[in-house]
Amino acid sequence: MERENRFWRVALLALPLFVFLALVIWPLLSSFYYSFTNWNGFNSDYDYVGFENFKRIWTDRLFFNAIVNTSIWMAAAILLPTILGLSLALLLDAKVRGSKIFKTIFYLPICLSAIVVGQIWVWIYQPDWGLLNTVIEQITGSRFNYAWLARPDSALYAVIVAWSWQQTGLSMVIYLAGLTSVPSDLLEVCDIEGATPWQKIRQVIIPLLTPSTVVVVALSVINSLKGFDILFIMTGGGPFNSSDTLAMHMYNESFRKYFMGYGSAISVVLFLIALTIIGLYFRQLKKVDDIYG
Amino acid sequence: MAQVTLKNIKKSFGPTEVIKGVDLDIQQGEFVVFVGPSGCGKSTMLRMISGLEDVSAGQIGIDGRDVTHVSPSKRDLAMVFQSYALFPHLTVAENIGFGLKLHKTPKAEINRRVEEVAKTLQLEALLDRTPRQLSGGQRQRVAIGRSIIRNPKVFLFDEPLSNLDAALRGKMRLEIARLHKELKDVTMIYVTHDQVEAMTLADRIVVFNQGRIEQVGTPMELYHTPANPFVAGFIGAPAMNFLPAEMLSEQQVRLGETVLDLPQSSALSGAVTLGIRPEHIEVSDGGEIMATLDLMEKLGSETLLHLTTPFSDSPLTARVDGAVELTEGQTLRLKFNPNAVHIFAASEVRPAMTA
Amino acid sequence: MADLSSGAIPRRFNPWPVTIFTVLFILAVLFLTPTIGVLLSSVKTTRAIALGDLWSWPDRLYLGNYAEVFSNPAVHRYFLNTLIVTLPATLASTALGVLAGYTFAKLPFRGSNLLFLVVIAGMFFPPQVILVPLFRLFNSMGLIDTLWPIFLVHTALGIPICTLLMRNFFATVPNALREAAILEGANEWQVLTRVVLPLSLPALAVLATLQFTWIWNDFLWPLIFTQSDEKRTIMVGIVNLRGQYTVAWGVQGALSLIASLPTLLIFLYFQRFFIKGMTMGAVKG
Ligand SMILES: Nc1ncnc2c1ncn2[C@@H]1O[C@H](COP(=O)(O)OP(=O)(O)OP(=O)(O)O)[C@@H](O)[C@H]1O
Ligand SMILES: [Mg+2]
Numbered sequence: 001m002e003r004e005n006r007f008w009r010v011a012l013l014a015l016p017l018f019v020f021l022a023l024v025i026w027p028l029l030s031s032f033y034y035s036f037t038n039w040n041g042f043n044s045d046y047d048y049v050g051f052e053n054f055k056r057i058w059t060d061r062l063f064f065n066a067i068v069n070t071s072i073w074m075a076a077a078i079l080l081p082t083i084l085g086l087s088l089a090l091l092l093d094a095k096v097r098g099s100k101i102f103k104t105i106f107y108l109p110i111c112l113s114a115i116v117v118g119q120i121w122v123w124i125y126q127p128d129w130g131l132l133n134t135v136i137e138q139i140t141g142s143r144f145n146y147a148w149l150a151r152p153d154s155a156l157y158a159v160i161v162a163w164s165w166q167q168t169g170l171s172m173v174i175y176l177a178g179l180t181s182v183p184s185d186l187l188e189v190c191d192i193e194g195a196t197p198w199q200k201i202r203q204v205i206i207p208l209l210t211p212s213t214v215v216v217v218a219l220s221v222i223n224s225l226k227g228f229d230i231l232f233i234m235t236g237g238g239p240f241n242s243s244d245t246l247a248m249h250m251y252n253e254s255f256r257k258y259f260m261g262y263g264s265a266i267s268v269v270l271f272l273i274a275l276t277i278i279g280l281y282f283r284q285l286k287k288v289d290d291i292y293g
Numbered sequence: 294m295a296q297v298t299l300k301n302i303k304k305s306f307g308p309t310e311v312i313k314g315v316d317l318d319i320q321q322g323e324f325v326v327f328v329g330p331s332g333c334g335k336s337t338m339l340r341m342i343s344g345l346e347d348v349s350a351g352q353i354g355i356d357g358r359d360v361t362h363v364s365p366s367k368r369d370l371a372m373v374f375q376s377y378a379l380f381p382h383l384t385v386a387e388n389i390g391f392g393l394k395l396h397k398t399p400k401a402e403i404n405r406r407v408e409e410v411a412k413t414l415q416l417e418a419l420l421d422r423t424p425r426q427l428s429g430g431q432r433q434r435v436a437i438g439r440s441i442i443r444n445p446k447v448f449l450f451d452e453p454l455s456n457l458d459a460a461l462r463g464k465m466r467l468e469i470a471r472l473h474k475e476l477k478d479v480t481m482i483y484v485t486h487d488q489v490e491a492m493t494l495a496d497r498i499v500v501f502n503q504g505r506i507e508q509v510g511t512p513m514e515l516y517h518t519p520a521n522p523f524v525a526g527f528i529g530a531p532a533m534n535f536l537p538a539e540m541l542s543e544q545q546v547r548l549g550e551t552v553l554d555l556p557q558s559s560a561l562s563g564a565v566t567l568g569i570r571p572e573h574i575e576v577s578d579g580g581e582i583m584a585t586l587d588l589m590e591k592l593g594s595e596t597l598l599h600l601t602t603p604f605s606d607s608p609l610t611a612r613v614d615g616a617v618e619l620t621e622g623q624t625l626r627l628k629f630n631p632n633a634v635h636i637f638a639a640s641e642v643r644p645a646m647t648a
Numbered sequence: 649m650a651d652l653s654s655g656a657i658p659r660r661f662n663p664w665p666v667t668i669f670t671v672l673f674i675l676a677v678l679f680l681t682p683t684i685g686v687l688l689s690s691v692k693t694t695r696a697i698a699l700g701d702l703w704s705w706p707d708r709l710y711l712g713n714y715a716e717v718f719s720n721p722a723v724h725r726y727f728l729n730t731l732i733v734t735l736p737a738t739l740a741s742t743a744l745g746v747l748a749g750y751t752f753a754k755l756p757f758r759g760s761n762l763l764f765l766v767v768i769a770g771m772f773f774p775p776q777v778i779l780v781p782l783f784r785l786f787n788s789m790g791l792i793d794t795l796w797p798i799f800l801v802h803t804a805l806g807i808p809i810c811t812l813l814m815r816n817f818f819a820t821v822p823n824a825l826r827e828a829a830i831l832e833g834a835n836e837w838q839v840l841t842r843v844v845l846p847l848s849l850p851a852l853a854v855l856a857t858l859q860f861t862w863i864w865n866d867f868l869w870p871l872i873f874t875q876s877d878e879k880r881t882i883m884v885g886i887v888n889l890r891g892q893y894t895v896a897w898g899v900q901g902a903l904s905l906i907a908s909l910p911t912l913l914i915f916l917y918f919q920r921f922f923i924k925g926m927t928m929g930a931v932k933g
Contacts (some may be wrong), residue, residue, distance in 0.1 A: 002347045004364055008836035009755050010660040016748040016807055017767075018654075023782065023804035024770050030781035039784075088675070093922045096669045104919065105676045108683065111911040113865030115883045116904040120682040123689070123702070125898070130702050131685060167681065218772075233887065247776045255872065260780050267777040274773045281772075282765075366833040378824035382846045392832035396843075439832070645804050 028271070034264035040212050046261070053265035063266065065241055069156060073231075073245055074098030076157075077224035080164035082216050085171020086209070090201060092172070093179045103176070107169035114166075121162035122234055152242035153233045155259040159243060163230055167223060171216045178212030179205070218281050225274055244271045296321040296480045297342065297447060302351035304337055304504075310335050310339055313504040315351075319480055322447075324473050327484045327492045328527065329501030335484045338501070342482065343372050343397055356446055364601050370447035377432045378422040379439075386411075386420040388489040410438045413475070414468075415491045430461045434468070441476065450483040454490065466490055488530045492516075500524050501641050520548030522568060522637045531597060531612065536605045537639065546636060549604035553579045553629060559636045566637045571597065573633035574611035576619070580626035585608060600625065689901030690714065697897045713902035722877065723903070726885035730864060732883060733795050737802035740861045742802065742852065745810020748842055753818035754826055764815065775868065783872060797873040798881070802863045810855055817851035818844060844906035850921040859869045859898065863910045882907045 035053055039046035057063050088106055092099045109117065123146035124131045127283045148158045181206060190200045228247040233238060237244035237252065244252075250270060254263025297319040304312035309379070312334045317415040319325050327335045340346040342353060343470055344365030353361045360368050373445070379388050387394075389410055414434045424432055435452055440448060453469075454462045473481055491498055492512045500507040500515065500523070500637045507595075508520040510527075519525035525533045538549045545557035548567060576598070584600035589606065598611040611627065619625070689702055698704075717723055752764045786797040820843055829839045845852070870881040880888060886903055893899045899919045 001344055004363070004836070005757075006756050009757060012751045012755070012836070016744040016811070019744060019800075020767060020770065020807045023800060024778065024807070026802055027778035027781035028720055028773070028783065030784075031777055034780055034784075037832045052669050083795045086731075088672075093669050094664065094668045096665050098669070099672075102672050102676050102914070105679055105862055107915070107919075108912070109679070112683075112908050113867065113883050113911075115865070115867055115886055117682075119886075119900060119904055120686050123685060124682060129697065129702055131681065133705055134756075165679070168679075185771060219621060222772055225772075226773075228776065232867070247774055250776050254780055260784075267732050267774075267780070270774050271777045273778075278769055278772045289751050343831060345830065364836075365831050371832070372828070374824045374828060376822060376824050378822065378828035380825060380843055391829070395833045395838060438827075438930050439828075443832075489927075 003232050006042050015227060030079075031264050031267055031271070034261055035268045037059070037264075039260045039262045039264075040258045042258070047262065051142055056262060057269065062241055062249060066246045067243050069243060070245040070247075072156060073160065074221070074224045076160045077167070078217060078220040080160065081167035081171045081220055083214065084164065084204075086169040086213075088172045089166065089175030089179060090205070093177060097266060098275045103172070106172050109166040110169045113168065115233050115258075117162055117166045118233030120229050122149065123163075125158055140154070149235055150239055152240050155239060156243040159234050162234065166230075167220065170219065173215050174219070175209060177211050178209045180290065182208045214281075220279070221277055225270075225277075246273075296323070296356060298352075298354040299338075299342070300352040300354070302338070302341060302353065303349045304341060304346070305332070305349045307381040308351075309504040311504050312341070312349075315504075315506055317506065317509065318463070318481065321480055322478045323502065324483065324494055324496045325500045325521070326495035327482065327501060328486070328491050328498060329507075330527070331486075332541075333501045334504045336451055337503055339372075339451055339482060339484055342447075343370060343449050343646075344593050345372075346414040360479055368447075370449060371445040372449040372451070373433070373436050373440055373453045375469050377424070377436045377456075379435055380434055381424055384415060384421050384423055385435050385438075388424065388435055389416075389442055391439060392443050402639065406442055410442045413441070413472075414438050415526045423474065429457050430465055433465060437469075437472070441472070443487060445478060446478075448481045449479065450478060450482055450485075452486065455486065462487070468492065470594050482616065488528070491528075498528070500527055502527075509541050519568075519635065521529070522566060523635070524637075525568050525635055526566065529570055531610050532607045533570045533635070534568045534574075534609050535607070535637075536569070536609070538636075540565055540636070544575070546634070548582065548629075549602065553631055553634060554631055555634060561636055561638055564639045566639050568635035568637060569629050570633060571610045571612040574613075575628040576611070576613055576617065577628045578626055580628035582629065584625050584627055586621055586623045587624055588621065593613065598625075600627075649863075660755075683735075686901045686904055689897050690905055692898050693728060694896050694898050702897070710898070713896075713898040714906075716896075716899050717906055718904045720889075722885065723882075725878065726845065726880055726882040729795060729879060730881040730883075731797045733802070733870075736865045737799045737806070738856055739801075740803040741806025741810050741859055742855050744807050744911050745812075745814045745855065746852075747898045748807065748814075748929075749814025750818055750844065752815045753821075754823070754844075755836070763810070766919050768812045770805070771812070773803060778870075779872060786873060792873060793875045793879050795874075795879060798866075798869050801869050801873075802859075802866070806859050806863075810859065814848070814852060815901070817848055821847055853918045853921040857914050860914055864911050874879040 015137060022258065036048055036050060037046045038049045038052070079215075092102060112120075127133060127145040127147040127150075130148075132148065133144050146154075148154050186204060186208070187200065190204055195203070225247070228245075230253065231243055231248055232251075235243040237248040246266065247270065250263050252265040253259045253266060297317075299315055302312055302315040303310065315338065327338065328337055337346060341348050344360070347359060348547075351361075352359060352567065355368055356368070358590065359413065380391065386404075386407050390407045393403045393406065407420070408417070411420055414437060416431070416438060418428045419431060419435075420429060424435065426437065436453070439583055450469075454465050457465060469483075472477070473494075483490075483494060491621070495512055497509055498512055499509050499514055502523055507526045508515060508519075509529075513527045515524055519528060519533075522535060522622040523532075526535070534594070536548060540559065540562045541547050543560075543562075544555045546553050546555060546559075546565065546567060582602065585604045586598055586600055588599040590597040592615065596613050596615050596617060596619075598613060600611060602608040604611050656662055685703060687706075688706065689697060691706050691711065693710050693712065694700065695864075752760055760835065780803060782797070783792070785792050786792055786800075791797050825847075826839050829843045830836075834842065865883060866881075867883045869886075870884045874880055874884065877885075877888065886900075886907055889903060890900060893903075
């Protein structure tokens with residue numbers, strides 16, 4: 001048996017692993033390599049420059065700007081969809097009329113591309129006839145034409161709202177799935193003990209949903225680290241780099257200014273940050289696994 | 294010629310040795326039952342015979358052929374799982390014909406044989422259902438049908454009835470016995486925890502313990518002449534009582550204040566362990582062994598007595614007729630049937646076995 | 649007995665369902681508004697929008713925007729290109745995920761857990777990290793400005809999530825089924841195709857939907873790997889067309905909707921599998 005198993009393991013794993021190694025692992029390692037060169041993306045000859053690119057990071061004002069923006073972006077892009085998604089899931093779990101349609105409505109934005117979402121929200125934020133300013137004008141009765149996406153103070157946050165709108169549905173679905181596995185006898189015990197709905201949610205349901213939370217947070221981390229498209233389309237990192245994230249910065253350096261070596265160095269830093277978060281995530285996962293099997 | 298031969302089989306999972314050298318010959322047409330405590334390696338042994346698990350050392354022969362390194366599908370055997378392992382997306386007929394279809398048997402031939410098997414197992418009316426729509430007993434019949442359709446030489450059963458309720462289990466037990474009689478020359482190896490299944494179905498019982506065979510024999514041999522206290526304690530329910538005793542001579546043993554005469558002489562001397570089955574203890578005014586009645590379990594036709602004796606820490610169980618009237622707390626006089634007394638070396642008895 | 653029925657407590661009005669419904673309804677309207685905005689824009693003339701009339705209910709449907717989009721040959725090309733990439737890449741990544749997931753779930757070996765972790769860790773790092781080396785690789789192969797790199801990259805980047813979901817699903821398929829099939833004479837490939845895959849349809853549906861959506865909607869990779877308009881996919885195409893229809897908001901709206909249609913339809917079709925598929929895949933990380 002083991003002999004056949006060995007054959008099948010090789011046969012079944014060969015192709016996926018080959019593709020994965022060739023197109024993910026190998027480029028990852030090359031990225032480390034390029035980060036020590038001054039390759040410009042066109043010339044086939046380039047020089048080994050040691051830690052030059054990494055030193056440059058230290059003096060790159062825009063890099064630190066990007067780090068700050070990435071932190072804000074990630075914190076908000078993780079918290080908002082998670083909290084909103086959980087709330088929606090809890091409300092929907094109450095089995096109200098039409099919950100199926102509600103679910104579909106909340107999930108729909110996930111099907112839209114960042115490009116389309118970006119466009120929709122650009123129109124909402126449009127200063128002259130955008131929905132947001134129109135509503136504000138209706139309410140206050142006076143003219144209002146704040147350019148949400150063109151002001152450094154609000155650009156990043158405006159994109160975060162659009163992002164949360166899109167991502168909430170995903171968290172909601174995962175929480176809904178998690179809720180189906182909350183044993184109903186536990187909730188009945190709560191009813192018998194006379195717990196208020198809020199106590200029930202706070203003390204029983206949310207702790208039991210921890211596995212779902214781990215997944216939701218992990219997915220948010222992944223997605224927000226990748227969050228490039230929507231920023232690219234809504235602000236392009238502007239105005240005045242106020243919404244420039246690491247991914248954006250790396251793109252600009254590599255493909256706009258053709259500092260591929262420097263861009264690689266930035267991506268290595270991005271990778272290390274991701275790695276740290278993955279590490280923390282897996283530790284958390286292990287803890288959760290210990291409790292929830 | 295033996296149908297299945299196991300030669301010095303060993304199996305380790307990583308550093309832990311689970312099967313520690315098993316030798317066994319099983320004859321053609323024999324019904325062999327594996328019993329033993331949980332985790333002793335019965336399933337592992339069965340899976341090694343089937344080929345699902347490789348042996349770490351030793352040799353497996355089927356029908357005179359060395360199959361140690363032959364893949365499971367080429368060993369010409371079938372297995373029935375505790376969980377039935379029916380394919381949920383296929384109908385009963387498709388489940389039964391699954392193996393034939395894999396072997397590219399013509400459709401008409403498959404249909405004919407599926408119907409034949411369905412008839413034997415009374416499944417004709419269920420052929421178009423899916424497993425979800427069947428009761429536990431029906432599912433197990435389908436699983437059996439799937440294995441008999443290919444006419445394998447050897448059948449392996451791993452606790453096939455343990456997911457069924459008691460009544461159904463009794464019925465299925467009879468069906469398996471009937472099947473064994475009908476399918477002449479088919480060898481069956483059967484793992485169970487159920488004493489009744491083991492005693493009624495088996496031509497021979499193999500008692501496993503911690504990866505070794507303790508004893509092989511017919512049910513009656515194991516019951517009457519267990520080779521060691523482990524087998525004695527394992528076969529028969531409620532289990533045999535073990536009491537500390539002392540040999541006075543070759544045919545005399547002292548139990549507390551009482552001296553029993555043995556019908557046969559024993560080679561042991563000094564401190565020994567005396568084994569007596571609950572059904573061989575009698576409550577009688579002529580009895581010389583005094584015991585206090587702690588608890589009674591009335592089962593209707595019979596009553597189990599749980600007793601304490603002055604000469605042993607562990608309780609003593611006796612099985613008496615259900616009509617006997619006793620009260621708890623009462624002191625009783627017991628009589629041991631001397632023909633049913635077993636003498637074991639004291640060192641052989643480990644406390645875990647009596648549990 | 650009579651006491652029981654006569655002593656029934658009068659049903660008190662329970663305010664919760666109504667409250668929850670109202671809250672959900674308001675939220676749903678808020679959630680739908682942006683989408684409805686696009687819908688509205690697509691049936692209005694650019695003039696009307698410029699006059700600040702985007703967010704009002706239209707008196708009459710103006711279909712000129714859709715006519716414009718449908719008659720633009722570039723849009724046809726973008727659609728075709730996207731389809732040529734998305735369908736095969738969805739199939740390929742799902743298939744590779746099935747192969748790897750099956751091995752990790754049913755044929756574990758020493759170190760397989762570690763290997764599995766390495767593979768799914770691929771899900772966590774930002775794809776920008778491998779952008780430059782991939783660009784160089786495909787450049788040296790002369791594949792820049794073809795659809796090949798997009799297909800290959802999506803296939804490769806899909807492996808982690810597909811492997812994770814499929815392994816977790818296959819792990820719920822009892823081992824006894826595989827063993828029973830093997831004893832019936834099936835080889836591993838037959839176990840996979842005749843027993844395990846037919847049982848995995850919900851998981852496959854979820855996975856295919858996720859992959860299709862993600863690949864169809866992707867912007868980064870086509871942006872990097874294609875240069876000529878001939879090879880653009882729909883999302884990059886939309887952005888390009890914006891230059892052409894700078895102030896033609898209505899056309900842009902129609903374009904966005906049409907571009908989102910395939911993913912919307914696929915989701916609506918497979919929706920019934922979603923909660924189930926998610927339970928299997930996601931929760932048991
Ligand atoms: N794949 C495996 N890896 C590691 N250990 C195993 C494996 N399979 C079985 N074991 C161990 O081998 C021993 C024997 O297991 P086995 O399943 O054969 O017992 P069993 O006699 O069938 O028990 P039961 O009566 O409970 O079914 C057990 O201690 C078990 O933990
Ligand atoms: Mg077992």
